[in-house]
Amino acid sequence: MRTPVLLGPxxxxxxVRPLHPIASVxxxxxxxxxxxxxxxxxxxxxxxxxxxxxTVLDFLVAASDEPETPTVVFADGGHVPAAYATxxxxxxDAVRFGAPAxxxxxxxxxxxxxxxxxxDARHASVEVATTPGGLETGVRESVWCRxxxxxxxxxxxxxxFPARLVVVYGEERVAESLRAEFAPVATVRRxxxxxxxxxxxxARSTARLWAAQSLADFDExxxxxxxxxxxxxxxxxxxxxxxxxxxxxxxxxxxxATAWFGATTRHVLDGKRSAPWARRSGPAIDVAVRAxxxxxxxxxxxxxxxxxxxxxxxxxxxRFPLAVVRS
Numbered sequence: 001m002r003t004p005v006l007l008g009p010x011x012x013x014x015x016v017r018p019l020h021p022i023a024s025v026x027x028x029x030x031x032x033x034x035x036x037x038x039x040x041x042x043x044x045x046x047x048x049x050x051x052x053x054x055t056v057l058d059f060l061v062a063a064s065d066e067p068e069t070p071t072v073v074f075a076d077g078g079h080v081p082a083a084y085a086t087x088x089x090x091x092x093d094a095v096r097f098g099a100p101a102x103x104x105x106x107x108x109x110x111x112x113x114x115x116x117x118x119x120d121a122r123h124a125s126v127e128v129a130t131t132p133g134g135l136e137t138g139v140r141e142s143v144w145c146r147x148x149x150x151x152x153x154x155x156x157x158x159x160x161f162p163a164r165l166v167v168v169y170g171e172e173r174v175a176e177s178l179r180a181e182f183a184p185v186a187t188v189r190r191x192x193x194x195x196x197x198x199x200x201x202x203a204r205s206t207a208r209l210w211a212a213q214s215l216a217d218f219d220e221x222x223x224x225x226x227x228x229x230x231x232x233x234x235x236x237x238x239x240x241x242x243x244x245x246x247x248x249x250x251x252x253x254x255x256x257a258t259a260w261f262g263a264t265t266r267h268v269l270d271g272k273r274s275a276p277w278a279r280r281s282g283p284a285i286d287v288a289v290r291a292x293x294x295x296x297x298x299x300x301x302x303x304x305x306x307x308x309x310x311x312x313x314x315x316x317x318x319r320f321p322l323a324v325v326r327s
Contacts, residue, residue, distance in 0.1 A: 012293060014082070015103060016101050017294065018100075018101075019261075019263065019278075019280050021099045022102075023056075023058075023096075023097050024096045024101050025046070025063070025094075025095050026091065026094040026095070027063065027067055027071045027073065027093055028092050029070055029090070038066075038093060042093055043056055043060070045095040051097040052077055055077035057077070058079075062081040062083055067085070069085050070091075072105075084106060089109045098282060099261075103289065104249065104285065105251065107289070107301050108251050110134030111134065111301050112204045113134045114165050115131060115132050115162060115165070116131050116163055116167050116202075117158060117161075117165070119150060119154065119170070119174065119178070121150065122169060125145070126145055126146070126147055128143045128145060128153045128157055129141065130142075130160070132161065133203060136162070143157070151177060151178065154178060154182070155182075165186065165189065169192070169193075175189075187206055211301075215248070215302070215306065215309070218310065218315060219308055221317060227317070229315055229316050230314070231311050231312040231314065232255065232288075232314055236259055236268045236270050236291075237270075239292065239316070241266070244318065246300055247288060247316050248309075248310055249285055249288065250302045250306075253313020255284065255314070257270075257284040258281050259283075259284040259287040262275065262280075264294070265291055267279070271284065285314055
């Protein structure tokens with residue numbers, strides 16, 4: 001297979017933007033089957049789902065050889081396929097052909113691998129290293145500085161990369177000074193080991209902490225009219241009015257609801273109503289995720305079984321109360 005092109009999250013917007021159907025192909029870890037046999041099943045699934053010949057050919061070009069790691073491919077028969085390597089992602093091969101592109105499992109994988117700034121403060125000179133995570137491109141970058149310059153170097157690293165996690169390897173006083181400076185915008189964690197597995201564990205547990213905080217915020221705001229919404233219809237309405245501060249989505253939601261979507265961020269509408277603009281129908285949760293990405297709204301993907309999930313598997317924290325919104 002061609003080396004997967006690791007695209008930044010802003011490019012994920014390009015994947016979901018089209019109104020036409022997209023092939024979303026999730027290739028899992030190697031199985032006991034040969035790659036040609038797996039590839040044939042994936043192609044059969046695409047055709048059964050309505051994919052045209054051009055889209056299938058584009059996928060075959062992108063997946064001519066078996067990938068070494070789980071990979072996600074998006075193809076539409078008219079553009080260069082977008083491919084994301086997703087090491088560590090679990091799950092079988094899966095295919096969906098339709099609009100909008102089905103990016104939620106990819107976002108769930110990326111969410112548990114946030115970029116982080118690692119501070120090694122064990123020596124006279126402090127190393128501040130930035131490690132891209134999720135869908136971020138780039139390589140680990142390091143800066144050496146004096147202890148008194150750590151806060152400023154961290155500030156620059158956090159600004160340069162979309163990182164909200166600082167991992168400190170060294171004295172507690174260093175971690176405390178960074179917490180005092182960056183909380184609550186960034187989470188500061190102190191560790192005794194900066195091995196790859198330990199950093200991955202810290203990143204994953206921190207991402208789950210952030211999700212729990214979002215749900216706690218949602219629970220608190222749900223008691224205040226207009227501060228939070230839940231369910232397909234109310235959430236789509238909030239997205240259409242530009243009111244959403246953070247979208248909450250249950251990746252395991254069984255809700256089969258559909259919704260209308262159009263060319264712009266605010267062209268979203270519950271599928272039971274008629275839309276006054278050029279439109280296409282798609283799964284409501286995928287439509288909501290697309291609208292959030294187009295509108296630069298954070299999406300929080302919730303793991304299966306997490307308590308406090310919004311009704312219908314979808315909800316949102318609002319930017320401002322409904323009472324101050326004017327139609």
